[in-house]
Amino acid sequence: MEKYTSTRDKDVEISAFDAIIKGFSDDGGLFVLPDLADHNINIDKVIDQSYQEIAFDVVKTLLPDFSDFQIANSIHEAYDDSFDDYEITPIKDVDNFSVLELFHGPTCAFKDVGLQLLPKLMQQCLPENKHVMVLAATSGDTGTAALAGFKDVNKMGAMVFYPQNGVSMVQQQQMLTTKGYNTKVAAINGNFDDAQTNVKKIFNNQSLKKKLGDDNSLSSANSINIGRLVPQIVYYFDAYKQMVKNGKINVGDEIIFTVPTGNFGDVLAGYYAKLLGLPVKKLVIECNSNKVLADFFKNGVYDRNRPFFKTIAPSMDIQISSNFERLLYYKSGENVDYVKSLMDDLEHDGKYEVLPEILESIKEDFICGYSDDDEIKASIKEVFEKYHYLMDPHTASGYRVTRETQAKYPDTPVVMLSTASPYKFVDAVADAIIGEHRESPIETSDLLVEKTGIEMPEQLRQIWHDEAVVPTKINPNEMEDLVVDTIKDVFENDKSNSARN
Numbered sequence: 001m002e003k004y005t006s007t008r009d010k011d012v013e014i015s016a017f018d019a020i021i022k023g024f025s026d027d028g029g030l031f032v033l034p035d036l037a038d039h040n041i042n043i044d045k046v047i048d049q050s051y052q053e054i055a056f057d058v059v060k061t062l063l064p065d066f067s068d069f070q071i072a073n074s075i076h077e078a079y080d081d082s083f084d085d086y087e088i089t090p091i092k093d094v095d096n097f098s099v100l101e102l103f104h105g106p107t108c109a110f111k112d113v114g115l116q117l118l119p120k121l122m123q124q125c126l127p128e129n130k131h132v133m134v135l136a137a138t139s140g141d142t143g144t145a146a147l148a149g150f151k152d153v154n155k156m157g158a159m160v161f162y163p164q165n166g167v168s169m170v171q172q173q174q175m176l177t178t179k180g181y182n183t184k185v186a187a188i189n190g191n192f193d194d195a196q197t198n199v200k201k202i203f204n205n206q207s208l209k210k211k212l213g214d215d216n217s218l219s220s221a222n223s224i225n226i227g228r229l230v231p232q233i234v235y236y237f238d239a240y241k242q243m244v245k246n247g248k249i250n251v252g253d254e255i256i257f258t259v260p261t262g263n264f265g266d267v268l269a270g271y272y273a274k275l276l277g278l279p280v281k282k283l284v285i286e287c288n289s290n291k292v293l294a295d296f297f298k299n300g301v302y303d304r305n306r307p308f309f310k311t312i313a314p315s316m317d318i319q320i321s322s323n324f325e326r327l328l329y330y331k332s333g334e335n336v337d338y339v340k341s342l343m344d345d346l347e348h349d350g351k352y353e354v355l356p357e358i359l360e361s362i363k364e365d366f367i368c369g370y371s372d373d374d375e376i377k378a379s380i381k382e383v384f385e386k387y388h389y390l391m392d393p394h395t396a397s398g399y400r401v402t403r404e405t406q407a408k409y410p411d412t413p414v415v416m417l418s419t420a421s422p423y424k425f426v427d428a429v430a431d432a433i434i435g436e437h438r439e440s441p442i443e444t445s446d447l448l449v450e451k452t453g454i455e456m457p458e459q460l461r462q463i464w465h466d467e468a469v470v471p472t473k474i475n476p477n478e479m480e481d482l483v484v485d486t487i488k489d490v491f492e493n494d495k496s497n498s499a500r501n
């Protein structure tokens with residue numbers, strides 16, 4: 001059976017099962033499958049398959065440890081009932097480009113696609129009597145989708161830490177109304193980095209591991225987990241299928257995808273699709289004002305030493321795009337020593353510079369651009385007024401770049417990935433369209449529905465009818481104790497449940 005290895009140490013050999021449970025490698029690297037381009041997904045076959053059937057082939061190719069039965073079961077549980085569109089990720093035509101809507105899952109952001117399947121896969125990898133608690137520091141979307149995905153999944157649990165004043169009212173309400181017997185939400189007296197730093201500390205704390213015992217382990221729901229990345233490859237193939245079905249392209253024609261980017265998970269999944277044989281001409285990386293990647297494309301220097309901007313597309317407010325490390329691994333010819341030296345530079349100096357030939361090779365597959373907040377708002381307004389299509393700010397960060405790309409490649413169809421429902425980031429969307437928003441998100445949403453005639457997803461309306469739990473409020477240095485207590489509560493309970501069954 002093929003093994004995963006680490007981006008920083010080629011002596012690491014680990015099964016797909018263990019890679020999913022562990023999340024990331026002890027050397028700090030990410031788990032990768034060597035020689036990815038030797039694998040292939042048959043495009044002719046994809047054209048006649050359902051989303052679930054495509055997902056089956058992708059998972060089977062990249063996570064070879066799973067049996068057919070385990071894969072099929074996981075996929076049906078993840079997607080059959082939890083999305084509000086039977087296509088799962090439907091394509092809509094807007095003017096002369098198409099939009100791939102990735103926000104039809106339970107929390108209305110694209111992270112549902114990965115986080116509905118990850119828990120089901122993880123559950124299959126768990127040896128008997130083992131329990132896994134997933135920890136996530138979140139600026140909003142990841143936490144919400146992780147809670148929805150792990151809620152009430154046997155032998156597992158999820159703990160989410162969010163900065164007390166750092167998430168939107170909609171996101172907070174979503175987290176506090178997603179109640180599982182095995183989930184816990186904590187509001188941190190600090191910012192996102194405080195939460196993130198402490199989650200990392202907890203992962204690396206060896207004495208804590210001892211304290212939790214052999215039966216209980218910790219894992220990550222971040223997109224560095226390969227079990228979250230693999231499900232995202234599926235919608236690139238499914239989009240291609242829909243483009244063929246809609247008569248936009250013939251099988252074999254190249255297309256361009258534009259992708260709102262933060263941690264580089266979504267767009268990397270597109271690159272994996274290309275390596276697996278999908279005819280992709282270019283992948284367009286879209287940034288907001290935190291444009292570390294856009295600057296990298298100019299001179300090959302990745303430099304996070306710069307001011308941090310809080311933008312209206314907050315899920316892209318990231319200065320270290322963790323999954324970029326996986327791209328460097330493949331683009332350097334799987335040269336783990338080279339990748340490790342770059343990552344050491346990043347840790348010590350906050351920056352690194354790649355060799356010119358590596359930058360050139362990256363540019364063969366990728367283009368990068370960005371939009372600031374004013375441009376994002378202008379794009380939302382323009383696309384609504386001209387084409388009656390409503391974009392969220394993350395999606396809109398790519399509109400300007402999409403138009404530039406079309407001008408450069410007029411003969412290649414463009415698919416713009418849409419990562420969230422406009423009603424999830426309703427304040428910014430209302431500001432762009434109406435010029436104002438209200439104190440209450442539900443009032444703002446009603447205004448926007450009235451103005452645009454575009455319906456709000458039922459999932460987002462429902463949260464205001466559900467009873468919210470009171471979040472546990474803690475200081476960052478209390479996170480570890482909360483993890484220990486929660487694991488005890490949840491998994492002891494779990495054991496008595498299974499004894500009863």
Ligand SMILES: *Cc1c(COP(=O)(O)O)cnc(C)c1O
Pocket residue numbers: 109110111141142223260261262263264265266267315316394395419420
């Ligand atoms: C997480 C997120 C992104 C960024 O995706 P990455 O995989 O981190 O690059 C973009 N838009 C929305 C709405 C998100 O939640």
